[in-house]
Amino acid sequence: MGRRKIEMKRIEDKSSRQVTFSKRRSGLVKKAKELSILCDVEVALVVFSSRGRLYEFCSAGSSRLSQLLKHYQDCSASQSSTITNEVEQEQHLDYVDVEMCGQLVEKVERFVDGTDIEQHSLDDIEQLEKQLDAALMQIRTQKTQLMQESMMALQEQERMLREENEQLKEEVAALRGQGTTGSHINLELNSLEDAPMERPQPQEALPLLL
Numbered sequence: 001m002g003r004r005k006i007e008m009k010r011i012e013d014k015s016s017r018q019v020t021f022s023k024r025r026s027g028l029v030k031k032a033k034e035l036s037i038l039c040d041v042e043v044a045l046v047v048f049s050s051r052g053r054l055y056e057f058c059s060a061g062s063s064r065l066s067q068l069l070k071h072y073q074d075c076s077a078s079q080s081s082t083i084t085n086e087v088e089q090e091q092h093l094d095y096v097d098v099e100m101c102g103q104l105v106e107k108v109e110r111f112v113d114g115t116d117i118e119q120h121s122l123d124d125i126e127q128l129e130k131q132l133d134a135a136l137m138q139i140r141t142q143k144t145q146l147m148q149e150s151m152m153a154l155q156e157q158e159r160m161l162r163e164e165n166e167q168l169k170e171e172v173a174a175l176r177g178q179g180t181t182g183s184h185i186n187l188e189l190n191s192l193e194d195a196p197m198e199r200p201q202p203q204e205a206l207p208l209l210l
Contacts, residue, residue, distance in 0.1 A: 028047070032059065033059065036059030041059070044058050045058075046069075
């Protein structure tokens with residue numbers, strides 16, 4: 001059997017938790033050093049213990065840590081600003097699309113009712129037809145995207161269920177293995193108890209010397 005997976009949860013025993021923290025922290029620093037050397041990259045590591053004690057590592061030296069953290073903050077602020085702008089642009093485009101769709105629906109209703117059809121030329125009608133085709137194409141695109149996202153979500157859910165099923169199979173197999181071992185031991189003990197005990201044979205008397 002392979003190594004048993006460690007359940008990811010808080011270690012209740014204080015001493016065990018401290019030992020695990022020390023070992024894992026040392027391993028993390030070692031991996032950071034290896035990454036910086038092998039890939040020629042700058043790595044900064046900041047860890048706070050449960051008591052608030054600071055542990056830090058910087059591949060370029062402790063004096064470089066503050067500069068790396070500042071660089072990280074600048075990059076995070078820039079990315080956050082970019083994401084915010086993209087979201088605002090998408091929201092604006094969505095608002096424009098909704099407004100244009102509303103206007104298009106009103107035009108179609110007026111044409112269908114014949115309210116102001118005489119006020120528009122053939123070019124206006126052709127332009128309206130193009131707008132309807134574009135709107136239908138956009139609707140189909142959004143529909144396809146939603147269907148793909150729904151399919152991906154179902155596939156991810158199926159994958160998670162398969163992993164849970166495999167994990168349950170492993171647990172059941174482990175329990176069955178333990179049960180088989182226990183039954184084998186019990187059978188051996190029972191066979192020993194039921195076996196007839198052999199009594200020692202009396203030694204033959206030595207012939208007396210006359």
